Amino acid sequence: MILIVSVVMLLLEAGRSSSSSASGLENQIFQYIDLHQNEFIKILKEWVAVESDSVQPRLTQEVTRMMEIAAARLQALGATVELAQLGTSQLPDGQSLLLPPLILAELGKDPQKPTVCFYGHLDVQPAKKEDGWETDPYTLTESDGNLYGRGASDNKGPVLAWINAVETFKALKLDMPVNFKFIIEGLEEVGSPGLEKLIKDKNQLFFSDVDYIVISDNLWLSNRKPALTYGTRGSICFFVEVQGGERDLHSGTFGGIIHEPITDLIALLDSLVDISGRILIPGIYDDVSILTEEEKKLYESVEFDVEGHKNISGVKKFLYDNKEEILMNMWRYPSLSIHGIEGAFHEPGIKTVIPIRVIGKFSIRLVPHMNISIVEHQVKQYLEDIFSKRSSPNKLMVSVPLSAVPWLADINNTLYTAAKGAIKTVFGQDPDMIRDGSTIPIARMFQNITKKSVMMFPIGDADAGEHSQNEKISRSNYFQGTKLFATFFLEIAKLHEQLQEASTMKTTN
Ligand SMILES: *[C@@H]1O[C@H](CO)[C@@H](O)[C@H](O)[C@H]1NC(C)=O
Ligand SMILES: *[C@@H]1O[C@H](CO)[C@@H](O)[C@H](O)[C@H]1NC(C)=O
Ligand SMILES: *[C@@H]1O[C@H](CO)[C@@H](O)[C@H](O)[C@H]1NC(C)=O
Ligand SMILES: *[C@@H]1O[C@H](CO)[C@@H](O)[C@H](O)[C@H]1NC(C)=O
Numbered sequence: 307m308i309l310i311v312s313v314v315m316l317l318l319e320a321g322r323s324s325s326s327s328a329s330g331l332e333n334q335i336f337q338y339i340d341l342h343q344n345e346f347i348k349i350l351k352e353w354v355a356v357e358s359d360s361v362q363p364r365l366t367q368e369v370t371r372m373m374e375i376a377a378a379r380l381q382a383l384g385a386t387v388e389l390a391q392l393g394t395s396q397l398p399d400g401q402s403l404l405l406p407p408l409i410l411a412e413l414g415k416d417p418q419k420p421t422v423c424f425y426g427h428l429d430v431q432p433a434k435k436e437d438g439w440e441t442d443p444y445t446l447t448e449s450d451g452n453l454y455g456r457g458a459s460d461n462k463g464p465v466l467a468w469i470n471a472v473e474t475f476k477a478l479k480l481d482m483p484v485n486f487k488f489i490i491e492g493l494e495e496v497g498s499p500g501l502e503k504l505i506k507d508k509n510q511l512f513f514s515d516v517d518y519i520v521i522s523d524n525l526w527l528s529n530r531k532p533a534l535t536y537g538t539r540g541s542i543c544f545f546v547e548v549q550g551g552e553r554d555l556h557s558g559t560f561g562g563i564i565h566e567p568i569t570d571l572i573a574l575l576d577s578l579v580d581i582s583g584r585i586l587i588p589g590i591y592d593d594v595s596i597l598t599e600e601e602k603k604l605y606e607s608v609e610f611d612v613e614g615h616k617n618i619s620g621v622k623k624f625l626y627d628n629k630e631e632i633l634m635n636m637w638r639y640p641s642l643s644i645h646g647i648e649g650a651f652h653e654p655g656i657k658t659v660i661p662i663r664v665i666g667k668f669s670i671r672l673v674p675h676m677n678i679s680i681v682e683h684q685v686k687q688y689l690e691d692i693f694s695k696r697s698s699p700n701k702l703m704v705s706v707p708l709s710a711v712p713w714l715a716d717i718n719n720t721l722y723t724a725a726k727g728a729i730k731t732v733f734g735q736d737p738d739m740i741r742d743g744s745t746i747p748i749a750r751m752f753q754n755i756t757k758k759s760v761m762m763f764p765i766g767d768a769d770a771g772e773h774s775q776n777e778k779i780s781r782s783n784y785f786q787g788t789k790l791f792a793t794f795f796l797e798i799a800k801l802h803e804q805l806q807e808a809s810t811m812k813t814t815n
């Protein structure tokens with residue numbers, strides 16, 4: 307009882323103190339984490355030692371073993387764990403393979419507390435020492451303050467940081483500030499087969515009492531400044547097929563007397579973007595959300611090394627010079643990229659051929675609030691108009707083999723406010739509010755199906771080397787990340803309570 311009272315008092319203190327300095331409770335937690343660094347590293351070492359590579363079917367057993375190890379760890383914390391089966395997959399040789407299970411776990415069911423669901427994955431990309439690693443990829447090795455090993459950052463380190471944070475509350479016999487749910491998969495690196503269906507199947511049961519979903523599977527934009535990710539772009543891919551006759555022709559025999567399909571196609575592709583990168587399809591920008599002053603300010607404060615990024619790209623000049631324009635064009639404006647032409651001669655040397663059927667491939671990165679079916683219609687209409695002006699007898703066919711919607715979170719909501727507060731406490735600074743220009747379906751998938759608020763909450767710095775040689779998480783990121791998650795639990799509990807109180811007052815008024 308005395309303990310509970312003191313915790314309540316500490317919580318009250320946490321509520322009063324400015325969010326930039328740690329409360330007594332937080333300091334107690336931080337101290338515990340600092341004192342147990344070796345244990346937290348030891349378990350990361352054990353997890354990294356499991357070659358849970360989901361890309362190579364022969365290692366499926368190892369992925370399954372990894373899931374079982376994690377399940378046992380969660381059970382030891384008192385969680386109820388289900389290893390959900392995802393069925394089998396067909397191998398190229400016709401054999402079927404049992405897919406590794408997915409972990410669904412829950413800890414705590416107090417209706418007074420918010421329920422936070424954490425998503426992570428424990429499978430990894432392939433890695434061999436011969437690929438150019440300086441150390442064995444499956445032996446976690448510390449050097450210069452970094453912990454090197456496959457999965458250290460993507461995604462075993464962040465999953466463990468979360469679990470370590472929960473464990474800290476338990477070890478200190480503190481009241482858990484929130485109820486926890488975990489959804490941890492072993493097939494992320496191969497596109498998460500079965501995940502969407504599982505989320506749909508479990509939506510009524512597992513997700514019904516979830517209030518917030520947190521994903522920690524991406525990186526900061528810089529090496530020093532923490533970040534929160536609040537958006538990803540979608541994409542829509544197009545095939546533009548131009549067909550003349552039935553077979554390729556000789557340019558000596560037919561060159562000069564026919565409408566060549568590839569000439570039509572290049573004219574079509576050339577009509578898509580101008581020299582400044584602007585997409586020329588009429589109406590394409592109509593639904594793009596308007597840039598507000600508030601949003602504009604977000605880009606100004608983001609720490610982003612333009613020269614470094616240019617260096618990585620290897621090009622001499624970007625379309626834009628200033629940081630804000632570059633960030634906005636990577637994240638919040640659509641872009642169009644031409645990827646290639648199927649059916650065109652591309653081997654070294656010369657072949658005097660007239661390809662008779664060519665398929666141009668391009669895609670548009672979509673942003674809020676572009677609508678896939680409207681974009682599809684606009685693109686088709688435009689290409690048909692351009693094509694019809696050429697009076698070509700060839701046949702044009704435009705199709706959309708793949709599309710995915712963008713994702714955007716409200717950075718003013720409880721999740722983001724709590725995470726910002728936690729970052730301020732642990733790092734003493736405000737986070738970079740960032741988006742990702744690529745398409746990461748997971749956040750959108752959770753949001754669309756469960757209708758809960760979703761946040762991407764990275765703890766690793768930009769040069770973690772995910773998917774690459776010498777992947778690492780810095781020692782400091784691993785422990786600061788653990789402290790960050792623990793602080794976040796307290797923050798979200800506090801905000802959630804305030805929210806409940808406010809809504810109770812509203813209903814009683
Ligand atoms: C760009 O790369 C070169 C060579 O790799 C390096 O010398 C230079 O410092 C880099 N510049 C920046 C701004 O990162
Ligand atoms: C996209 O536009 C179509 C056609 O106007 C409309 O039917 C559909 O509801 C829109 N979709 C979304 C997600 O707004
Ligand atoms: C977000 O919150 C800030 C500060 O409370 C407020 O000024 C701003 O209008 C809010 N923005 C949105 C989009 O709700
Ligand atoms: C959203 O979820 C609904 C219902 O599960 C599904 O039919 C739809 O295709 C999903 N849309 C996107 C854009 O993911």
Ligand SMILES: [Zn+2]
Nearest residue numbers: 460461494523
């Ligand atoms: Zn990952």
